[in-house]
Amino acid sequence: MADEPDESQKTEEASPKKLADARKKGDVPVSKEVATLGSMVAAIMLIAFLAPSLVRTISGKTTPFVASIHEIRVQNTQYDVLAVLGELFTKIMAAMSPLFLAFAGAALLATLGQNALVFAVDRIKPKAERLNPMKGLKRMFSQDSLVELAKNLVKVGVVTGVVALFTLNELENFTAMASYDLNEVPRRMQGMVIKLLAAVLIVMILVAVIDVIWKQMEWKKKQRMTKQEVKDEFKQTEGDPQIKQRLAEIRRSKKRKDAIGKVPDATVLIMNPTHYAVALRYVPSEGDAPVCIAKGRNLIALEMRRKAEEHNVPVIENPPLARALHAALEEDQPIPPQFFKAVAEIINYVYRSGQRSLSL
Known part of the structure; x- marks a missing residue:
């Protein structure tokens, strides 16, 4: 298998075909920070709207255990301690399951929002190189891995700083909770948690935006092509019948638009009809x-006629002259001498009838 080209040789921007092929193989730019941001937004919304009912649910499920805690024995006389704790943990997790599902769903939607839903057989196909420990070590200590590590360290540092500042600012409120009624504490805690998450959310939005831009830039850089790859792709696509057909359609469409668009500037339109x-x-x-x-011919000719009528360009029907001019002339070419007499008569007629002026 040929070696991968040196990165320094990849001087050309990736073609649309190269980018499309990469996506088909499952190689798409995905920011994990967007998924984290989605989960955090879901957390804030759930805490804002569901926290009181969630606290009541957990309280209702744990109260019987707290009330009967004196009946728990270390030995298996009445209750087994591990069984009781296991049951308590299960009930708490069941009560919080909507929260976890919302986090997972928000993260999934945020990931899919980046056009990351690609089913690529190439990604799941077993490859011997994936079992190569040396390549695994290279990936662990590659530039991408080091950048990811540095980014995570900075993110953790910034978030920790935000949490520390928030805690210092809210320290008095924390200590004041000792004097609050027990029913008031959950509501106060809810407000403080929402404020903290909102502060962290602002940081995460900035991190996510920067990460998305970075991922896109790195992905496009990775998809760059060498001059030889550009030449090879051109030969390959030009040789593909479907590509050729599509290119021909594009050229015909452009030719049609160009021809029709110039009609309003004409002195006269001579037709077959x-x-x-x-x-x-x-x-x-x-x-x-x-x-x-x-x-133009056929459909283009009809479109040119319609455009001429819209812009009051005189339309003269002269089948022999129209066919002869169409065969003899290219665009932006003066008419040859053999057509001077016939065309002069038509233009004189147009000027005499007042449909066009010499100044146009």
Whole structure:
């Protein structure tokens, strides 16, 4: 298998085909920070709207255990301690399961929002190189891994700083809770937790935005191509019949739009009347002979006629002349001498009838 090209040789931007092929293989830029941000938004919303009912649910499930705690024995006489604690843990987890599901769902939606839902067989296909310990070590200590580590350290440091500042600012409120009624404490705690999460959320939004931009830049950099790859891809795509057909359609579409778009500037449109159309422009100050500014056949000819009628460009039906001009002329080419007499008669007629002026 040929070696991967050196990164320094990848000087060309990736083509649309290269980017599409990468996506088909499951190679897409995905920011984990966006998933984390989604989970945090879900946490704030759930705490804001569901915290009181969640506290009541957990309290209702744990109160019987607290009330009967004196009946628990170390030995298996009445209750087994581990069994009781296990049952208590299960009930608390069951009560909090909507919270965990919301976190997971928000993270999944945030990931899918980055166009990361790609089913790529190439990603799950077993490969011997994945079992190579040396390549595994290289990945662990690669530039990407070190950048990811540095980013996580900075993120943890900033979030820790935010939490520390928040705790210092709210220290008086924490100590004051000792004098609150027990029913008031959950509500106060809810407000403080929401404020803390909102402060952390601002940091996470900045982190997520920076990470998305970074991931996109790194992904596009990784997809860059060498000059040879660009040449090879061009040969490959040009040789593909479907690609050729598509390119031909694009060229025809452009030609049609160009031809139709120039008709309003014409002095006269000479037609077959339906199969051929030649748009001629004659302004004495621009040249001695009329110039073909656009021509078309069949559907293009009909579109040119419609455009001419919309812009009051005279339409002259002269089948032999239209066919001859269409065959002899290219766009932006003056008419040859053999057509001077016939075209001059038409242009004189147009000027005499007042449909066009010499100044246009």
